[in-house]
Amino acid sequence: MKSIITFFTALLIGSTLLAQKNTDLPKTSKTLAIESNIGTIEASIDLTKIVDDKAPVTIIPERFKQDTVIYRMPKVIPGTYAISDFGNFIDDFKAYDKKGREMDFTKKDENSWMIPNATKLRKITYLVNDTFDVENTKGIATPFSPSGTNIEGNNCLLNLHGFIGYFEGFQNNQYQLEIVSESKFNRASALQQVGEEFSKDSLTAIRNYYAARYFDITDNPIMYGDFETEEFQVGDIKVVLSVYSPNKIYKTKDFTETIYKMMEAQKEYLGDINSTARYDVFLYLSEMNETSPSGFGALEHHTSTVVVMPESMPIEALESSMIDIVSHEFFHIVTPLTIHSEDVHYFDYYEPTFSKHLWLYEGITEYFATHFQIHQGLVSEKEFYTKIMSKIQNASIYDDTMSFTEMSENVIASPYQENYANVYEKGALIGMCLDIMLREESDGQRGILSLMKELSLKYGKNLPFEDDKLFDEIVEMTYPSLREFFDNHVIGNTPIDYEYYFEIVGLEFSEGLVETNYIMNNGALILEPNANGTITFTDMVLENSFWKEQGALPGDVIAVINGTPVSMESAEQIFTEVYMWEPGPEVEVKLLRGDEDIIIKTELTQSYTKGNGLQPVKDASAVKLEIRDSWLKG
Ligand SMILES: [Zn+2]
Structure with a gap:
């Protein structure tokens, strides 16, 4: 994900960091009991029956053999590092037996409904409230906007994890999803459509989608409503760009050129890292009124991303933000989508444990999103140095002595959550230092991108690494100097002396404007x-x-x-x-x-x-110039 820091977030961080205390966190432990069960869960969302921005959902499970079953909405979803509690947006939960009689259940917590006599359970129904409506209501915690839901007449943003839950232990069951809508609506879906039928008067459309397991429900957003879609080809990837602009200020065409140019450069940068056949970009532009979203940024998925930005932004600003944000999300294809630990692979939506390696998932991703722009000639050297310096400046509002691995593992709790956004600042700078070190050690032959390629060959989408062993493994694959760097600056709490790394590539700080x-x-x-x-x-x-x-x-x-x-x-x-x-x-x-x-x-x-700027050292040695050259263009 990438979250744009707002004025109040900055204020909040400033004040909470001053007041922060160290709290001992209880370690969560879990055992994942996922039964292999091939039964299909049918889910239906009826967008023709929306009342007060609530959509009815029906869930029809396979017959259960056990006495009791728990239905859960996700507390946390992958790619976000905060509690969402999607169960808070469910109303009017009901369970029925096969004769249509209501069954008893117990609401265990925000996200869980326990149903005894599960062998008799035939169907569950409930209403889903949208999260955008209440984002600006004080005292209500809401999911990060790009993971949230919008349910209204002319736009439905279906982050499906906000609509559909899972039965505990049956996360690997397949889902058949049916969405009923007015047939005049446009739609774009990252989830594969497998069927379509229309009512006799052709006013209503029923479309069927298929998800192999619950993870695919969370990984594939869908948009329905009055918006435009454009498709274009970037090499072998079909890009589908959908833009919802409530006041029709922007058209999809306004962004196609920018996204095309950017993704072409990204593909060139990534080289032969495996990629998807289709990539969806869903851009929701916010009116910024009381019922519209205000958490700007985006969330990554394997084959798509959802972006939320203000509709009032001028085109130049929106374009440059889109480059920073969408390129970041697309680079998530490398990490965590391809290279990730067991915590990510066997994600527990109810009691998640978090990997130590946010420096890798968010930091390296953000570094790539910054670095590819100079590497592919989209920005000048000077602009690149300015971006790096602004990361150093932005990082200075967070706790520079907080261990990155400790923060990652405890990210949903205070004081770590308040420091989370440093993954986009210091996290990216960690990536930069590693890149410079690797280039120095290998005479420009290796860098952080080539290291990620090596890791992706070793692991990959279906094979997670062991969280505690990653540093050892990287050191073994590379140089002892990386061990020292990880120990001091990623695991340890020693702030990074950036000047030391800039010196390697013949750069120095310059005081000025x-x-x-x-x-x-x-x-x-x-x-x-x-x-x-x-x-x-x-x-x-x-x-x-x-x-x-x-x-x-x-x-x-x-x-x-x-x-x-x-x-x-x-x-x-x-x-x-x-x-x-x-x-x-x-x-x-x-x-x-x-x-x-x-x-x-x-x-x-x-x-x-x-403030400090970054400038080339006059008379830098040929060796330093070579390393710099390999860093910026190699
Ligand atoms: Zn991210």
Whole structure:
């Protein structure tokens, strides 16, 4: 997954990290009892009977031989590292016997329904509430938007794990899924369609899909409704891009060129790593009102990704975010989708255990998504260095002495969860350091990508590695220097001295002006909320070139941005947009300074602040230049 950090998340991280304590976590242990049972579970979702954004679901299991059975909705789903509790979105749960009589059951916890007399169980029915509707409701924990569900008249985002659960012990049973909808709806599915029929008046369509096991239910999203789809070929992959833009601001065509160019470069970069025949990109653009999603970013699947972004973003900003995000998700094909440990392979949706190796799953993936852009000539060296420096800056808001392996294994609990997003920052930098080390040790012959290829040949989609043995194995395949690096900086808690690695490739820090955004200087917020409900600039505003040039001063109240009044309620939405501003468009901001109204109306220009940049060392040795060359272009 990739989550875009928002204004409030940044605030929250800032404050929780200050207040964090070390808690001893109980270790969870589990035994996975998955019976091999070939019976089919039939599931039906009726999108023609949606009432109040709730869709009815029917589950018809095989006959059970045991006395008691537990039906569960997932607590956690693969690729997310937080609790989702999809059971919280189920209403009106009912169990029936074959004569249609209601049966007794016990709700065991948020996600579990225990049904005694299971031999008599014929059918389960319930209503599913959508998660997008309540994302902005205080006090309700909701799944990360790209893993969530939307159920409304003209758009249904069917992350199927939000609709369909599993019977404990029967996760390997196959599913036959039926979706009933109005036939006028468009649809795109990562799950294989196996049948289709229409009602006599042709207004209703019934489509059938097949999932080999429960994992395939969670791994294959479907979208129904009023949206556009475009298909195009990138080498031997058929890419299917579906874009839902509620106010029809964007068309699918607006993104095809960008995605094509990007995926072509990714395929070139990856070389012969095995790939899928079809890849679906589902882009849901959020209106950013009370019932729309606000967790921007994406979640990866084996043959698809779901992306949620604001509809109000200008095209340039949306395109560059799509490149960063979709390329990240596509690179997940390497890890964890191909290279993963047993925790990932035998994922337990109810009591998951987490692998030590988020540096690998998210860090290396994010590194690839950054590195392929320079390697394939999509960005300049200077732009690449700026991206690397912004990762160093962004990483500085997290706990730099927290062991990455400890954080990974305990990621759903505090204080590790608050530091999770560092996998996209420090995690990617770990990937960079390893890449540089491998290139130095092998005279440019090996790098982190070639190491991943070696690992994918050894393991692969169907063969997990042993979590505790991965570091030993990598060291055995490579060089002793990697042992030291893992021990100190991935398992251990020693911060990384990045200058040491840059020196190997003839680069050095340079103090000067660096690019920043419009709410932070180098990752530090330049505004703060006040007890009276206003949001004001801090002293730091004077070191943000854009605002300084516009005459903003510390203490100015930020009252209105582009016509929207700023309040504590609207702040998250507004400042998420401001965070993603890019130079170009005109903005209008009203500040209050005492009794005075100050109107700033101007075109956005790049903002700078003081900080470290990265630049080539003059007179770097030929050896260093060679290693740099192999790193950037090898
Ligand atoms: Zn990811």
